[in-house]
Amino acid sequence: MKRLVSMAFATASALLLQGCAGWQSALDPKGPAASELAWLIWFFTGLCAVVWVLVMIALAAPLTMRSRAQAEPLAIDVGADGRKLRVVLIAVALTAVILVGLTLLSFFANRTLAAIGSDAALTIRVTGHQWWWEVRYEDATPGRILTTANEIHIPAGEPVRLLLTSTDVIHSFWIPSLSGKLDLIPGHMNVLDIKADKPGVYRGQCAEFCGAQHANMGTFIIAETREKFDAWWNDQLQPAAAPTGGEAKVGQDLFLRRPCVMCHRIGGTPAGGTVAPDLTHIASRQTLAAGTLTMSRGNLAAWIADPQGVKPGSHMPVVDLSGDELNAIVAYLEGLK
Template identity: 80%
Template sequence: MRSLASAAYATACLLCLQGCAGWQSALDPKGPAADELAWLIWFFTGLCTLVWVLLMVTLIAPLLMGQRGGTEPLALDIGAERRKLRMVGAATALTAMILIGLTVLSFFANRTLAAIGSDAALTIRVTGHQWWWEVRYEDATPSRILTTANEIHIPAGEPVRLLLTSTDVIHSFWVPSLAGKLDLIPGHLNVLDIKADRPGVYRGQCAEFCGAQHANMGTFIIAEQRTKFDAWWNDQLKAAAAPASEEAKAGAELFIKRPCVMCHTIRGTPAGGRVAPDLTHIASRQTLAAGTLTMSRGNLAAWIADPQGAKPGVHMPMVELDGDQLNQIVAYLEGLK
């Protein structure tokens, strides 16, 4: 029985520790902001554990010591009362010192976080929608301003400034491995500075309940070497690729004739909708529907045919298409890389 209990305890510990790593864990930092926050979390946790242990010892010790025999229960021991008063005073002073110390630590941590983006060369505006992320890369040259969706590419090892806002309700942007969470508020602009120490893919999530599909409002920050990032940006600035096959050409014509054109933009075509994600290079993304589905021909077809089936409550309407028409549109969108 004892060995079974030990095995169960070890298994429970391992399961708990699984939450301390991975691409969406605040305890697995991959950037200076996350490092500072993780250190603060561990320090607060250790200190609070120590305080709890001391408090339990203080409470349990008198119970174990018991009442000394032969003493009158109602008799007042002046010496003991003074010792108790000194203990309470010392505990009060220690509590005040701990609170002041934690406040000072928080202040210096905030100062460190604020300094991360002081020399940021790249500014990205992230706008929250129900339920996806609009990503706009700012640039002094208007022709180099880029708008995409849900995936945020950044150069590894360089600070990046994110300008956060929303068009509908309050959302919250959180990529635990890179930075803390910050709200996106309609009509207000918040600033979040991030930096990825090394190339990689870091998953983020909306951390503020924002409606039916809050749980399916994910994002990915893709950090890559500067040369690779510049090449990606230049490719994304290009207009949509012309359809290569007859099926794709038929899909392009069908896309323009159907309601899709009222919501989505595909640069280089008459499609100029602004209320849904830009699809100019949709096939270059890793996921669909803000991280809900992995990018594949089958998932693309399923998403177009029945968006409510994959993401109930999403604002994308169902468009009536027969099998051939669906395959044509999918063939067209697959070529938008």
């Protein structure tokens, strides 16, 4: 029996600790902001656990202690009343000290978080849509301003400033391994500073219920060396590659003659829509539909053929395509790297 209890306890502990690690855990920090928040979480949790144990002991003690018999039950014990008053006063004082201490810790943590992006050289504007992320890299040279979607590339080891806003409802930007949550509010700009300690891929999520596909509004922060980041930016600034194969050429012609061009933009072509993700280099991304599907030919075809089946309620309409037309458009988009 004892062995079964031990095994059950070990299994339960392992399951509980699964939430403390992984690429979407606030307790697995990969940057200074997340490290500060994780330390704060552990400290608050530990202190509150100690307080809870002490309160339980204080409640249990009177129930287990046997009261002394008194000759006169109605007699007032001045000494006992004084001791009880001192205990209450000490408890009130400790409560006040704990609350003030936690408040000060939160204040200094906020100061640390605010200082992370004080010397940020890179500014990225992130706009929330139902249900995807528009990502715009700001630059003093207009020709180097870059717009992409759902994936945010940053140089590892360098602070980055994110300007957050929304075009429709309130969203919330959260990369647990790198930072805390911050809302994206229509008509208002919030500022979030992040920094990744080392190269890696960090998953994020909209943390504010924003409609039917809130759960499928993911994003990825891709931190890489400065050299790789600069090379990626320069590649993304290039217009879309011209199709080479016959099927891809047919696909480009179909894309430009269908309603796709009303919503999507592809650099170097007449497609100039701005209400949906930029597709100039769509095949270079890791996922489709804001993290809903991994990037592959099959998933690309499934998303185009039946977007409402993949992501019900999304604003991507169903376009009537034959099998050959669908394959041609997929072949074209698959070459946009």
